[in-house]
Amino acid sequence: MGTERRIASENKLQEDNKVQVKSKERVAAHGEVFTADREVNAMLDLVKSETERIDSRFLEPACGNGNFLAKILERKLAVVRARYGKEQNLYERNALFAVSSIYGIEIQMDNVMECRERLLEIFKNEYLKIFHEKYKQECLESVEFLLLRNVLWGNALDYCEPTEERKPLVFSEWSFLDDGMVKRRDFTFADLVTGQYSLFSDLGVESSATDPVKDYPLVNYTDLNSEAYE
Ligand SMILES: C[S@@+](CC[C@H](N)C(=O)[O-])C[C@H]1O[C@@H](n2cnc3c(N)ncnc32)[C@H](O)[C@@H]1O
Numbered sequence: 001m002g003t004e005r006r007i008a009s010e011n012k013l014q015e016d017n018k019v020q021v022k023s024k025e026r027v028a029a030h031g032e033v034f035t036a037d038r039e040v041n042a043m044l045d046l047v048k049s050e051t052e053r054i055d056s057r058f059l060e061p062a063c064g065n066g067n068f069l070a071k072i073l074e075r076k077l078a079v080v081r082a083r084y085g086k087e088q089n090l091y092e093r094n095a096l097f098a099v100s101s102i103y104g105i106e107i108q109m110d111n112v113m114e115c116r117e118r119l120l121e122i123f124k125n126e127y128l129k130i131f132h133e134k135y136k137q138e139c140l141e142s143v144e145f146l147l148l149r150n151v152l153w154g155n156a157l158d159y160c161e162p163t164e165e166r167k168p169l170v171f172s173e174w175s176f177l178d179d180g181m182v183k184r185r186d187f188t189f190a191d192l193v194t195g196q197y198s199l200f201s202d203l204g205v206e207s208s209a210t211d212p213v214k215d216y217p218l219v220n221y222t223d224l225n226s227e228a229y230e
Contacts, residue, residue, distance in 0.1 A: 030108060035067050039162075044071055051075040054098050061156035065102030067113035069151075073102055073119055076128050085130055092139050093180055096221050099123060099143050100174035100182075104151040105189075107162050116147040142224035146174070152189075159190040170213060180221050184229070185212040 012162035019034060026032040035043075050056040051072050060068050076098035084091040099119070105114045107177035123143050128135050149172045153161060174180055219228045 003205050009127075027210045032064065032108070032111075034064050037067070038072050040067050044068070044075070048072070052079050054079060054094055055101055057101045057103065059103040061105045063106045063111075063115055063151065065106075065111045066104065066118045066151075068116055069102050069104050069115065070122060071121050073098065074126075076101070077123070081126065081130060088131055088134060089180070091130065092136070093176060095123065096139070096142055096146065096224075097174075097176040098181075099146045100150065100176070102150060103171060105156045105169065106151070107153070107155050109153050112151055112153045116151050117145075119147055119151070120144055120192050125157070138222040138224060142222060145224045145226065154189070156161075159188070159193065176221065177218070181218040182224060182227065183218055184216040186214040186216075187212050 019031055020036060021027055044051050050058075052075055054076055058069070058072050063069055077095060079191070080091060080094045080098055084094050102119070104112075104115055106115060120140075120143060124140060127139070152169050154169040155162045158166065159169050161169065168184050171186060171189055171192060173185045174182055175185075216229055
């Protein structure tokens with residue numbers, strides 16, 4: 001191999017490693033090695049039909065900065081675009097529904113923030129590409145709020161925030177109704193874990209979890225924000 005090609009190939013390898021490993025310390029402390037795109041896609045292809053179902057719920061209990069969640073969102077949004085790309089309100093409701101079905105837990109706060117930002121960016125790019133200046137700012141704010149609620153800073157092993165108080169992790173179940181209203185019900189993660197990770201039920205039956213810790217009034221999909229849920 002010529003010197004230039006070898007250097008280019010080493011640089012590429014370093015670039016890939018940089019993406020997969022932030023630091024040796026983080027690998028040692030948290031086992032943080034990110035999965036490369038090729039493997040993510042290959043694994044998601046094993047459940048391809050689920051990744052293309054708008055309402056299928058995914059939880060990644062060690063989501064890092066969102067390598068799996070990002071691809072799932074992209075796949076779901078491609079379906080929403082193909083089905084509803086010509087009708088803005090329907091697109092928005094279904095695209096938000098797609099976002100609401102994606103959940104993550106991550107123990108390192110910087111990864112949590114990166115993951116939320118990354119998913120928001122994916123949504124925003126796609127939404128603006130389709131609807132240009134007709135986009136609604138409040139829709140983007142609803143997405144931001146969904147991500148704040150769905151991608152949690154926590155320890156997936158003890159179901160709590162990684163602080164001394166060990167506040168229990170609480171996830172929201174979002175049900176999108178045909179008239180654009182959204183029902184939110186909160187459950188502790190501990191209650192949702194029954195033998196294996198099972199997040200609510202998305203098969204048309206009531207959640208098999210115990211009672212919600214909180215049940216909220218209906219809110220329009222453009223108004224999902226902290227004020228609406230005060
Ligand atoms: C091997 S990395 C995988 C990240 C991501 N899933 C991916 O495939 O790119 C494991 C991730 O789990 C996080 N982690 C480790 N222990 C955890 C725990 N008890 N609860 C939640 N996240 C944890 C680490 O911070 C790290 O980001």
